[in-house]
Amino acid sequence: MxxxxxxxxxxxxxxxxxxxxxxxxxxxxxxxxxxxxxxxxxxxxxxxxxSFTDYDGLRETSNVGWRNYEQVLTDPKLRTALTNTLIFSVLAVPATMIVSLWLATMLSKVGRRSTGVFRTLYYLPEVTPKVAIGVLFLMLFNGQVGLVNAALGLIGIDGPDWSTDGPWVKPGLVLMHLWSIGGTVIIYLAALHNVPRDLYEAADLDGASAWQRFRHVTLPMISGALFFTLIVQTINALQTFDEAYTAFYGSAASASYSSDAALFYVVYLFQQAFQFLHMGYASAMAWLLFLVIMLITFFQVRLSRRFVYYEGGDR
CATH class of the missing domain: 1.20.5 (Single alpha-helices involved in coiled-coils or other helix-helix interfaces)
Structure with missing residues (x-):
């Protein structure tokens, strides 16, 4: 008791x-x-x-049912914007991951004291305003006086007109997108430092080459970080706005730019909402983008079960 x-x-x-x-x-x-x-x-x-109204921010709203969503499915300019966004994402996401992993691999071979300095230097562009990056794009990639074409001219290459030639607009924006990959580099660097050294020693004893060690040891052990950045970078690429809008649709650029090569989805959404005051239609566009991101993320998660290595040994 x-x-x-x-x-x-x-x-x-x-x-x-x-x-x-x-x-x-x-x-x-x-x-x-x-x-x-x-x-x-x-x-x-x-x-x-x-998204079910014709709200414009000025007049009283009225219910229009599914009309905005029907317009979303039939708007040719929206299809152009969505296609541009998907192409940019397909180019930018792998480029970001590959370049970040390469830089992180190089940094992992530097001494611990020097690594802190390089981490800071690589991360500094992350705090640069996106608007400044858009202005920097116009300065670097101008077809006549840009520094990129000037550098290409020194080795005998006649550079394209990055800012006005439609097929080169998205590759140029991808190159500018690589300016701010410092956060991804730091994530990969932390993942590389967490790979057990004894795995590399065992691979050396088995006679594995540098490529075999990277493929069979490094990649599986950092696959979790790769998967995380794949999802984050995909979402960021699908929501690209600041650089493209500043470079091509700002007050200074819009007067001389007439192509739709840089018309990304969120840029078009912004135009519908705040230039044309089609708030209801823009809301329907926002929900379509949300569904697209959800579907792409769902398929990425499903595919990750085959490629992502976990500590327990399961995939």
Whole structure:
């Protein structure tokens, strides 16, 4: 009886302690919860409602049913914008991952003290405003006076007109996109440092070449980081806006640029919402983009089961 009596106060103290921890956890989470509800979930619900209206921000809204979504499926300019975005994503995501992995591999061979300096240098472009990168694009990739074509001319190559020649617009933007890959480089560098050294030693004993060590040891052990950056970079590429809009649709550039080669999905969404005041149609476009991102992410997650290595040895 005494044992049971002793356990009851302990159980009550344990429950009080658990409630105290729960309240403390919610207190720490409350800023994020408030931000999510007010800045993310709330606007998403409002945009879903607006996608069924002809709201323009000035007049009273009226329900138009599925008309906005029907227009989304038949708008030829939207198809152009979506095609441009997908092409850019197919070019930019692999380029970002390959160049970042190459740089991270080079950094992993540098001494620990020097690595900190290089990490800082590589990450600095990440804090550069995207608008500045768009302006930098016009300065570097100008067909007549740009530094890129000037450098190509030194080795006898006549560079294209990156900013006006349609087929070269997206490759030029991909090259500018590589300016801010420092965050991905740091993620890969951390993953490379976590690869057990004894695996490389075992591979050396088996006579594996450098490529075989990279393929059969390095890639499987950092596959989790590769998968994470694949999803993040894909979402970022599908939402590309700042650089393209600043370089091609800003007040200075729009007067001389008439091609749709840089008309990305979010650029067109922005035009519909804030230039033409078609808020309802823009909301429907936003939800279409959300569904596209969800589908692509779903297929990436399904495919990852074959290629991502986990600590337990499962794939």
């Amino acid at each position: 005494s044992t049971r009596t002793d356990r009851r106060p302990q159980a009550r103290r344990g429950r009080r302690y658990d409630k105290h921890e729960t309240r403390a956890a919610f207190a720490f989470l409350s800023p994020w919860i408030f931000g999510f509800l007010v800045l993310t979930a709330g606007p998403m619900v409002v945009s879903l409602f607006l």
